[in-house]
Amino acid sequence: MKVLKFGGKSLASGQAFDNVINIIKTKVNEGPIVIVVSAIGDTTDTLENILDLAKTKQDYTTAFETFKNRAYHNEADINTELEVLSKLYEGVSLIEDYGVKIKDQVLAQGELISSKILAAQLNAKGLKATPVDSRQFFITDANFGSAQAIEEVSKQKTQAYFAALDKETIAVVTGFIGSTDKGETTTLGRNGSNYSAALLANFIEADELQNYTHVDGIYTANPDWVKNAQKIEELHFDEANELANFGASILHAKTILPLVENNIPLRILNTLNPENKGTLISNKPTDKGIKSLSVQSNVALVQFEGRGLLGIVGVDARVFTALANEGISVGVISQGSSERGLGFIVEEKDADKAAEALNREFSNDFYTRDVNSISIIRDLAVISIIGQNLSTFDKPYAALVKNKIVPILFNNTVTGKNVSLVVRKEEAKKALNVVHGQIFGIAKKINIAVFGNGLVGGTLIDQILQSAQSIEDKKNIALSIFAIGNSKKVLLNDGGINCNWREEIKDQSVAYNIQEVIDYANANHLENLIAIDNTASGEFIKNYIPLVENGFDLISSNKIANTISYSFYNELRQTLKANHKEYLYETNVGAGLPLIDTIKLLHLSGENITKIKGVFSGSLSYIFNNYSIQEKPFSEVLKEAITKGFTEPDPREDLSGNDVGRKLLILARELDLQNEFEEISIQNLIPTDLQAVDTPTFLNSLEKLNPYFDKIKQGLAPDTVLRYVGELSGDLQKDKGVLETKLIEVPTSSALGQLKGSDSIFEIYTESYGDNPIIIQGAGAGASVTARGVFGDILRLADK
Numbered sequence: 001m002k003v004l005k006f007g008g009k010s011l012a013s014g015q016a017f018d019n020v021i022n023i024i025k026t027k028v029n030e031g032p033i034v035i036v037v038s039a040i041g042d043t044t045d046t047l048e049n050i051l052d053l054a055k056t057k058q059d060y061t062t063a064f065e066t067f068k069n070r071a072y073h074n075e076a077d078i079n080t081e082l083e084v085l086s087k088l089y090e091g092v093s094l095i096e097d098y099g100v101k102i103k104d105q106v107l108a109q110g111e112l113i114s115s116k117i118l119a120a121q122l123n124a125k126g127l128k129a130t131p132v133d134s135r136q137f138f139i140t141d142a143n144f145g146s147a148q149a150i151e152e153v154s155k156q157k158t159q160a161y162f163a164a165l166d167k168e169t170i171a172v173v174t175g176f177i178g179s180t181d182k183g184e185t186t187t188l189g190r191n192g193s194n195y196s197a198a199l200l201a202n203f204i205e206a207d208e209l210q211n212y213t214h215v216d217g218i219y220t221a222n223p224d225w226v227k228n229a230q231k232i233e234e235l236h237f238d239e240a241n242e243l244a245n246f247g248a249s250i251l252h253a254k255t256i257l258p259l260v261e262n263n264i265p266l267r268i269l270n271t272l273n274p275e276n277k278g279t280l281i282s283n284k285p286t287d288k289g290i291k292s293l294s295v296q297s298n299v300a301l302v303q304f305e306g307r308g309l310l311g312i313v314g315v316d317a318r319v320f321t322a323l324a325n326e327g328i329s330v331g332v333i334s335q336g337s338s339e340r341g342l343g344f345i346v347e348e349k350d351a352d353k354a355a356e357a358l359n360r361e362f363s364n365d366f367y368t369r370d371v372n373s374i375s376i377i378r379d380l381a382v383i384s385i386i387g388q389n390l391s392t393f394d395k396p397y398a399a400l401v402k403n404k405i406v407p408i409l410f411n412n413t414v415t416g417k418n419v420s421l422v423v424r425k426e427e428a429k430k431a432l433n434v435v436h437g438q439i440f441g442i443a444k445k446i447n448i449a450v451f452g453n454g455l456v457g458g459t460l461i462d463q464i465l466q467s468a469q470s471i472e473d474k475k476n477i478a479l480s481i482f483a484i485g486n487s488k489k490v491l492l493n494d495g496g497i498n499c500n501w502r503e504e505i506k507d508q509s510v511a512y513n514i515q516e517v518i519d520y521a522n523a524n525h526l527e528n529l530i531a532i533d534n535t536a537s538g539e540f541i542k543n544y545i546p547l548v549e550n551g552f553d554l555i556s557s558n559k560i561a562n563t564i565s566y567s568f569y570n571e572l573r574q575t576l577k578a579n580h581k582e583y584l585y586e587t588n589v590g591a592g593l594p595l596i597d598t599i600k601l602l603h604l605s606g607e608n609i610t611k612i613k614g615v616f617s618g619s620l621s622y623i624f625n626n627y628s629i630q631e632k633p634f635s636e637v638l639k640e641a642i643t644k645g646f647t648e649p650d651p652r653e654d655l656s657g658n659d660v661g662r663k664l665l666i667l668a669r670e671l672d673l674q675n676e677f678e679e680i681s682i683q684n685l686i687p688t689d690l691q692a693v694d695t696p697t698f699l700n701s702l703e704k705l706n707p708y709f710d711k712i713k714q715g716l717a718p719d720t721v722l723r724y725v726g727e728l729s730g731d732l733q734k735d736k737g738v739l740e741t742k743l744i745e746v747p748t749s750s751a752l753g754q755l756k757g758s759d760s761i762f763e764i765y766t767e768s769y770g771d772n773p774i775i776i777q778g779a780g781a782g783a784s785v786t787a788r789g790v791f792g793d794i795l796r797l798a799d800k
């Protein structure tokens with residue numbers, strides 16, 4: 001025998017109801033079945049609302065008429081139930097009050113109607129079915145509203161009923177309701193229909209209880225909140241019990257126990273997807289480990305503090321007695337060993353009542369100043385990690401802090417198998433996703449905002465979109481670009497921007513400021529945030545600190561933030577530290593070459609770097625490598641460098657030597673030198689008349705550069721070429737180094753003279769390496785190598 005239980009939602013819509021009939025038709029061919037039903041759809045709420053209208057002397061009759069006229073009420077003879085309701089409502093409206101007994105009688109009509117309608121429908125489809133009022137065999141205590149079955153007598157009556165029932169007839173039994181031994185109607189409380197089904201399965205020793213819901217089974221987290229939540233195939237009774245205790249809405253602790261007694265498996269199934277095998281809960285051992293995350297929203301923290309409470313016996317007892325007297329249930333509890341304060345979680349609706357009860361109880365202690373405050377923090381949520389012990393809690397906790405979510409409280413259960421975190425309600429969804437990703441090893445989602453979609457930024461976006469799937473497959477990291485911003489507009493998509501971004505940015509982008517992007521990320525609960533600066537803007541860097549303070553890690557190809565004042569450089573790093581955020585900028589020197597990381601590691605390991613010199617600029621390398629040996633005008637070679645994407649957006653940043661100066665300064669600061677940009681000796685290669693004009697004018701006047709550079713070239717000695725070099729020297733153990741950039745003449749046969757294309761070369765001299773420097777050489781400019789370098793920074797951050 002199988003017991004099939006159908007919830008209210010399964011019976012509410014046409015499609016679901018048809019599925020219910022089809023499921024029953026199929027199951028009845030496989031063996032004997034008994035059906036348990038809840039009230040249809042929102043019936044229970046509606047009946048209660050009408051009751052309240054009647055109590056408050058409002059027009060309850062219109063609402064009751066609407067209820068009676070529901071189309072599906074024509075499908076069975078439910079006059080008795082409607083008559084009972086009519087009388088009860090009339091009585092309540094007369095006396096303007098009702099008690100729990102009346103309420104139970106009213107609500108019970110929902111299940112009675114439901115069982116009649118389903119039985120009638122089954123009969124109409126040629127199956128033999130009868131509605132069964134469970135009040136005749138579920139005998140309960142008199143705890144109206146949340147009654148408990150008296151098992152022995154209920155079992156006997158149930159078995160007697162089913163023994164007498166024609167074996168061919170399908171019983172459609174009302175869930176949720178019972179009666180006292182005096183015949184008064186009771187209801188079985190929250191999840192009552194599931195409890196009825198479990199009791200029935202126990203009493204008739206069913207082979208399985210199949211609970212048809214509107215979801216495919218139990219998930220690792222609520223799939224409405226966590227997109228990649230996974231269905232759990234099998235659970236042990238103990239694990240299901242834990243889940244039920246922590247508020248999994250499908251389960252209720254008291255529904256598991258009757259099944260455990262007779263070892264009856266419970267399968268959670270979906271009426272709308274009956275082919276799915278759902279979740280099986282049985283006594284079969286399952287892999288140990290974390291099973292699920294649950295969230296309890298709408299809770300508040302009551303904080304009770306008193307300096308005079310240390311060592312006083314009985315304070316906690318008074319607190320909880322005062323709450324118990326008000327019928328207030330307490331969740332997470334926290335008390336430090338100092339005994340100076342006690343914090344506990346209650347449902348939001350009970351918070352004021354709890355505070356009032358404590359104020360009353362401790363009024364005298366306020367007077368003596370032993371108690372000094374009772375306060376409430378509202379709008380909280382509790383996230384429970386079922387199956388988590390503290391020994392492996394470090395990663396989810398660190399991930400939360402990294403995402404700027406610091407739990408207000410956390411505790412673990414005495415069994416050591418569950419951890420509960422109290423967080424702000426508005427952070428709950430993000431927190432749930434962060435913890436879920438960490439615990440279940442499901443692709444860690446990285447949400448990226450790219451600022452600057454020019455040569456480097458645009459190439460980076462394309463690279464990310466092309467590689468995202470393979471990175472997710474190989475590294476379990478899901479990269480999602482949720483924002484692309486330029487100097488005027490931003491394109492936003494919390495689900496991830498796709499390959500059409502160039503079109504979309506034209507049609508769908510909007511004017512913005514940085515706070516709007518931050519607000520968007522928060523409103524959409526986006527976790528693991530990275531902001532990437534691919535601009536060359538001195539304005540944009542003003543956004544770095546707000547971004548860090550709002551939970552973003554930073555990556556930049558833009559060199560400005562690292563080369564303005566040393567005080568900003570320090571302030572940024574302090575902000576990063578205070579907010580547990582990272583800033584990576586490997587492409588600031590040598591584009592995609594691994595230079596900054598190498599210098600950082602050498603310095604950190606205590607290696608004494610004595611000098612760094614070389615050709616730092618990819619564009620100037622390209623320009624002088626070619627101009628020195630080709631018969632082309634300087635302006636033409638410069639145009640080639642611009643077209644190939646080697647130069648800065650304004651190429652004067654390169655020709656002025658500033659870009660090389662910045663790179664030198666960035667390396668110097670990696671060595672803890674505190675130089676300022678103004679202290680760099682820079683040879684500017686731009687004739688004075690072209691230094692102050694705007695960028696378009698300069699770009700239209702490139703030929704004016706030719707005489708200046710021709711003269712330099714003509715002065716070259718035989719077998720020499722021009723190279724623009726940078727050098728960091730001096731006593732690098734002191735506060736400041738000597739930084740210099742200049743155009744020099746080198747033998748064609750020398751290492752520098754042999755450079756080709758846009759190659760940069762960096763010679764790093766250290767104490768251990770002596771006269772043989774570490775040499776790093778390779779393409780020092782170009783959108784694609786630079787974007788690849790930025791991509792490397794993204795993966796470094798994502799891996800942390």
Ligand SMILES: NC(=O)C1=CN([C@@H]2O[C@H](COP(=O)(O)OP(=O)(O)OC[C@H]3O[C@@H](n4cnc5c(N)ncnc54)[C@H](OP(=O)(O)O)[C@@H]3O)[C@@H](O)[C@H]2O)C=CC1
Nearest residue numbers: 452453454455456486487534535536537557558649781782
């Ligand atoms: N090219 C290379 O080889 C290397 C470049 N870099 C660095 O990469 C960065 C980008 O260079 P590149 O792609 O060539 O530059 P581009 O000029 O091609 O692109 C710059 C982008 O930044 C945007 N932008 C400008 N100001 C702002 C602002 N205030 N807020 C938001 N967006 C802004 C521009 O928007 P709009 O179109 O609206 O103006 C544009 O989308 C530079 O900092 C450069 O130093 C680093 C290493 C190597």
Ligand SMILES: N[C@@H](CC=O)C(=O)O
Nearest residue numbers: 617618619647648781
């Ligand atoms: N314009 C720069 C690009 C990289 O920083 C250069 O030429 O090196």
